[in-house]
Amino acid sequence: MENKSKDQFYSPPPERSIGEQIMQFLWNSETNQFLGRTFGSWAKIILFYIIFYLVLAAFWGGMWIIFNSIAIKTDKPRFTLQESLIGSNPGLGYRPMPSEEYIDSALIWFKQSDNGFVNWTNKLQTFLEPYEKIRRDPNESKNYVNCSYDYLPPPNKVCRVPLEQMAPCDKQFYRYDSGGLCIFLKLNKIFDWIPQYYNDVKSFPSNMPKELQEKIKDEGSKNPKNLNTVWVSCEGENPSDKEHIGPIYYFPRPGFPGYYFPFSNVKGYLSPLVAVWFKNPIHGVLINVECKAWAKNIIYDRHDRKGSVHFELMID
Incomplete structure (x- = not known):
């Protein structure tokens, strides 16, 4: 069982x-x-x-x-000025620049005899195309106004950059075919950055070129509002460079007018430009050039390239 x-x-x-x-x-x-x-x-x-x-x-x-x-908002960064990674000290840039494969180089070199400058002028044409497009196409220019020190841009409008006032740096070859060359300077965009101008002639820093000081005084005598400018100056870095660099001219003026600031990401904004014409640099010699931006709240440091830009010129 x-x-x-x-x-x-x-x-x-x-x-x-x-x-x-x-x-x-x-x-x-x-x-x-x-x-x-x-x-x-x-x-x-x-x-x-x-x-x-x-x-x-x-x-x-x-x-x-x-x-x-x-x-992150598309119209405004969350952190600006001192709170941001780029800080509140705008850098100074130049065009044309060497190709990406020569990223560590700042040399603008060409042979004038065989039109070796075409590569550089093509780079400039590409860079200036957005500025030229506004001048050519009325539909592209609807958001732009012609500003002046007495006429600031209305809300949601931006100031046009007048390339036609940059002659002789608005020719086909930007003077590269005439024994010299033109360089275009621009300030890097920093949201909400407002320049502090040298609008008191007694406050010029000791290292500001005397020629620029006289230019600022002259502009201020014409219209005190003209002093609301971020000024620029270019010169040879060393005594031998200053000897070889030749005469330098700025168009339309040696500075960025204050009515372009602050940058607030308004649609169509283009950075203001200064065309620098190196009319007759000595050929066959490497020339070191330093350009500086001048405002009270732009810190200059040659070692860290703050408030300035370095490049080299050589024409064979």
Whole structure:
């Protein structure tokens, strides 16, 4: 009898048809299971997933709130001036620049005899194309106004950069075909940066070139508002460079007018330009050039290239 009980304990379950198996899976009256689980088991697993998804929803909801509070806006950076990575000291740039494969070089070199300057003038044409497009196409110029020291841009308008006033640096070859060359200077854009001008002739720094000081005094005598300018100057870095660099001219003036500032990301804004004409540099000699931007809140440091830009000229 005992052996028979053991045989019954290990005996396989009775065979059921597929329909009976499905019915037993839906509801097992012997174990009170519905779909393979008891009601208590179903209650626990449903409660677990309710709590899990509530926590997950709360987590992503919190992340969404944090993201919206710190998200980068397209019209204005979250951190500006001293709070930003680029700081509040604008850099000075120049064009044309060497190709990307010579990224460590600042040399503008060409042979004038075989039109070796074409590569450089093509670079300038590409750089100036957005400025030229405004002058050519009336539809492109709708957001631009002709500004002056007495007429500032209205809201949501930007000042046009007058390339036609940069002659002789607006010719086809930008004077590269005449024994000299033109370089275009620009200030890097810093959101909300407002220059502090040298509008008091007694406040000129001691290292400001005397020629520029006289130019500023002359501009101020014509109209005191003309002093609201970020001035620029270029000269040879060393005594031998100053000897070889030759006469330098600036167009339309040696500085960036104050009505272009501050940069606030208004649609169509283009950085103001200063065309620098090196009329007759000595050929066959490497000339080191340094250009500086002058404003009270532009820090100058030659070692770190703050407030200035360095490049080299060589014409064969």
